[in-house]
Amino acid sequence: MQFFTALILALPTLGLAQLSNNNLGSRPVQRGVITSAQALQAINAAAAHASNISVAESIAIVDPSGNLVAYLRQDNSWPAAFDIATKKARTVAGFNGAFTSAGLYNGTQPGGAFWGLENTNSGLVVFAGGTPIFVGDRFIGAIGVSGGSVDQDAAIAEAGAKAIGTTA
Ligand SMILES: *[C@@H]1O[C@H](CO)[C@@H](O)[C@H](O)[C@H]1NC(C)=O
Numbered sequence: 001m002q003f004f005t006a007l008i009l010a011l012p013t014l015g016l017a018q019l020s021n022n023n024l025g026s027r028p029v030q031r032g033v034i035t036s037a038q039a040l041q042a043i044n045a046a047a048a049h050a051s052n053i054s055v056a057e058s059i060a061i062v063d064p065s066g067n068l069v070a071y072l073r074q075d076n077s078w079p080a081a082f083d084i085a086t087k088k089a090r091t092v093a094g095f096n097g098a099f100t101s102a103g104l105y106n107g108t109q110p111g112g113a114f115w116g117l118e119n120t121n122s123g124l125v126v127f128a129g130g131t132p133i134f135v136g137d138r139f140i141g142a143i144g145v146s147g148g149s150v151d152q153d154a155a156i157a158e159a160g161a162k163a164i165g166t167t168a
């Protein structure tokens with residue numbers, strides 16, 4: 001009986017915790033999670049763009065926790081690109097979509113404020129090709145693309161993200 005009373009008293013507190021904003025990114029209730037259908041749609045749009053400019057890409061989609069939701073390795077994509085694409089997407093997810101992977105580049109150069117950041121979290125990738133995906137004000141996941149030049153990767157990631165939402 002005492003246990004249940006305690007639980008009932010605790011529940012509103014848990015609810016308030018979900019609603020409170022600690023100013024360190026999106027609140028849990030503001031987040032959404034990409035569906036597998038959305039992830040496939042983003043991959044197809046990115047792959048179409050990649051084929052159009054004749055570059056073989058590896059394309060990873062992760063949820064807001066950085067877990068892989070969908071992946072496509074286009075024929076002849078570099079073997080190394082699987083890991084790079086996945087880590088670009090995870091890098092974006094690790095900061096709630098506040099930065100593209102390219103947005104972390106300057107700060108991680110020698111002498112930069114975040115120098116060494118890429119060595120955390122079992123390896124991050126801090127150059128272009130990782131892009132957040134937002135729907136409304138919700139960060140639902142991220143796309144990472146690797147295989148072309150950084151400019152190609154970034155453009156293809158953006159095309160994938162924009163097929164289902166926005167990039168900011
Ligand atoms: C492919 O390229 C053509 C010509 O530039 C463009 O009109 C078309 O929209 C592109 N399609 C995709 C999926 O990027």
Ligand SMILES: *[C@@H]1O[C@H](CO)[C@@H](O)[C@H](O)[C@H]1NC(C)=O
Pocket residue numbers: 102103104106
């Ligand atoms: C990085 O630095 C370059 C050169 O100073 C600058 O042109 C560019 O806008 C910076 N990029 C970002 C994302 O801050």
